[in-house]
Amino acid sequence: xxxxxxxxxxxxxxxxxxxxxxxxxxxxxxxxxxxxxxxxxxxxxxxxxxxxxxxxxxxxxxxxxxxxxxxxxxxxxxxxxxxxxxxxxxxxxxxxxxxxxxxxxxxxxxxxxxxxxxxxxxxxxxxxxxxxxxxxxxxxxxxxxxxxxxxxxxxxxxxxxxxxxxxxxxxxxxxxx
Amino acid sequence: xxxxxxxxxxxxxxxxxxxxxxxxxxxxxxxxxxxxxxxxxxxxxxxxxxxxxxxxxxxxxxxxxxxxxxxxxxxxxxxxxxxxxxxxxxxxxxxxxxxxxxxxxxxxxxxxxxxxxxxxxxxxxxxxxxxxxxxxxxxxxxxxxxxxxxxxxxxxxxxxxxxxxxxxxxxxxxxxxxxxxxxxxxxxxxxxxxxxxxxxxxxxxxxxxxxxxxxxxxxxxxxxxxxxxxxxxxxxxxxxxxxxxxxxxxxxxxxxxxxxxxxxxxxxxxxxxxxxxxxxxxxxxxxxxxxxxxxxxxxxxxxxxxxxxxxxxxxxxx
Numbered sequence: 090x091x092x093x094x095x096x097x098x099x100x101x102x103x104x105x106x107x108x109x110x111x112x113x114x115x116x117x118x119x120x121x122x123x124x125x126x127x128x129x130x131x132x133x134x135x136x137x138x139x140x141x142x143x144x145x146x147x148x149x150x151x152x153x154x155x156x157x158x159x160x161x162x163x164x165x166x167x168x169x170x171x172x173x174x175x176x177x178x179x180x181x182x183x184x185x186x187x188x189x190x191x192x193x194x195x196x197x198x199x200x201x202x203x204x205x206x207x208x209x210x211x212x213x214x215x216x217x218x219x220x221x222x223x224x225x226x227x228x229x230x231x232x233x234x235x236x237x238x239x240x241x242x243x244x245x246x247x248x249x250x251x252x253x254x255x256x257x258x259x260x261x262x263x264x265x266x
Numbered sequence: 267x268x269x270x271x272x273x274x275x276x277x278x279x280x281x282x283x284x285x286x287x288x289x290x291x292x293x294x295x296x297x298x299x300x301x302x303x304x305x306x307x308x309x310x311x312x313x314x315x316x317x318x319x320x321x322x323x324x325x326x327x328x329x330x331x332x333x334x335x336x337x338x339x340x341x342x343x344x345x346x347x348x349x350x351x352x353x354x355x356x357x358x359x360x361x362x363x364x365x366x367x368x369x370x371x372x373x374x375x376x377x378x379x380x381x382x383x384x385x386x387x388x389x390x391x392x393x394x395x396x397x398x399x400x401x402x403x404x405x406x407x408x409x410x411x412x413x414x415x416x417x418x419x420x421x422x423x424x425x426x427x428x429x430x431x432x433x434x435x436x437x438x439x440x441x442x443x444x445x446x447x448x449x450x451x452x453x454x455x456x457x458x459x460x461x462x463x464x465x466x467x468x469x470x471x472x473x474x475x476x477x478x479x480x481x482x483x484x485x486x487x488x489x490x491x492x493x494x495x496x497x498x499x500x501x502x503x504x505x506x507x508x509x510x511x512x513x514x515x516x517x518x519x520x521x522x523x524x525x526x527x528x529x530x531x532x533x534x535x536x537x538x539x540x541x542x543x544x545x546x547x548x549x550x551x552x553x554x555x556x557x558x559x560x561x562x563x564x565x566x567x568x569x570x571x572x573x574x575x576x577x578x579x580x581x582x583x584x
Contacts, residue, residue: 105423105425106426107278107425107426107427111427112274112278114396115277115278115396115430115434118392118393118396118434119434119437122389122434122437122438122441123437123441126441126442126445129445130445130448130449133449133452135320135321135380136320136321136322137320137321137322137372137375137380137385138322138368138372138385138386138388138389139321139385140380140382140385140445141445141448141449142382142442142445142446142449143446143449143453144382144446144449144539145450145467145537146446146449146450146452146453146454146458147453147454148453148454148457148458148461148463149463149466149467149470150461150463150466151466152466152469154470154473154474156473156474158474180305180308181305181306181308181309181312181374182312182377183478184474185379185381186374186377186378186379186381187378188474189378189379190316190318190377190378190379191378192378193318193378194315200315203313203315204313204315204316206313207312207313207315207316211311211312234474236473238466238469238470238473239469240469240486240489240490241486242469242472242473242486245472245473
């Protein structure tokens with residue numbers, strides 16, 4: 090492994106010592122990085138770019154999964170709802186960030202409605218610009234979806250239960266100026 | 267040797283600029299590949315109802331800029347990444363790459379969820395911005411030699427300036443992995459290892475939860491073998507908690523750094539999340555000057571000339 094100081098053998102040139110001010114700057118940087126990281130870790134709180142790095146740290150005991158998932162309602166009836174699972178359909182959101190963001194609005198109905206309206210508009214904008222080839226939508230529905238885990242994940246497309254959280258249809262959206 | 271001397275030797279032992287220069291090229295080259303296709307301006311078109319600024323954005327009162335402004339910023343930033351990679355106007359370019367990078371890389375994390383793979387990039391950008399990483403393997407160096415034909419052909423002398431940035435990245439990596447291990451112990455205890463926790467996670471991630479799907483279905487296969495999952499969980503915890511030992515022991519370095527890279531690759535294969543940023547930061551552990559010395563002895567000896575041969579890095583007691 091690296092040893093930036095371990096190469097070379099010819100004692101040809103003197104090594105200029107680092108000025109004390111420069112050494113101080115390096116130590117201040119070290120204090121900032123270590124201090125920031127310790128602060129975030131001990132408080133167990135995100136202080137981006139410092140973090141307790143708690144991903145995957147909580148215990149999973151149940152062989153079930155409950156997740157928020159957005160479904161599109163196609164314009165052409167009687168087409169069934171389609172899950173919006175491609176990042177291209179909802180860019181720049183991804184499939185981990187969007188459910189988390191929507192989950193934070195659980196107690197704020199108005200904000201959640203605005204967020205779903207934004208998702209619908211963005212889906213259509215991206216579709217019209219050719220970013221994805223999904224069907225035109227007339228609305229989106231947010232469901233809380235629950236699966237009983239199958240060891241081979243054969244029921245990925247067939248959750249046990251879907252509970253509607255909120256629906257936004259384009260007909261109900263007032264056109265913005 | 268006193269503790270103070272050992273401390274100063276760890277950080278400021280004179281070394282050649284070659285390793286740091288190569289790390290700079292690889293790090294910024296990787297950032298170019300990763301971020302050039304990414305459109306940060308799209309966040310400027312997202313409804314403000316999603317806006318949940320992170321600590322840094324709150325403290326510095328950084329606003330969500332409109333899409334055209336983000337468009338401009340991201341082009342300047344990507345140009346700065348390219349200049350930093352080739353080492354042209356390196357001091358300015360790395361400074362711009364850090365300041366704009368902290369904003370642009372941090373922006374998506376202000377929209378509902380913090381992914382844990384990118385903060386390390388910002389910290390390393392900051393370290394390189396304060397370093398003299400452009401003194402070797404750079405266009406700046408070539409230009410200096412052209413302008414001043416009398417300058418030393420073997421480059422700048424060995425200096426602690428080329429040691430501390432590499433060591434600082436090591437410390438960042440150690441803090442990150444140790445924190446991840448500590449969080450598991452804090453939130454779950456050893457049950458994180460001894461239960462079916464990891465097996466359940468492997469199955470769950472084949473349903474949803476992750477921004478990138480697992481590259482393989484191996485997680486489902488592994489999840490059928492509880493003992494194997496518990497062994498992997500134990501190894502994960504050991505690598506994360508033991509990683510700081512790599513700072514002080516060369517033997518530990520050979521174990522924990524490659525093991526952490528394997529772990530990152532394994533996570534991508536069976537769980538999904540991509541932590542490729544950790545892989546590229548691990549390149550700072552590679553002794554590039556010695557590696558180059560084996561391939562092209564002349565280059566390495568020129569780059570590392572001057573200064574006595576010193577003991578292994580980090581005051582290795584082993």
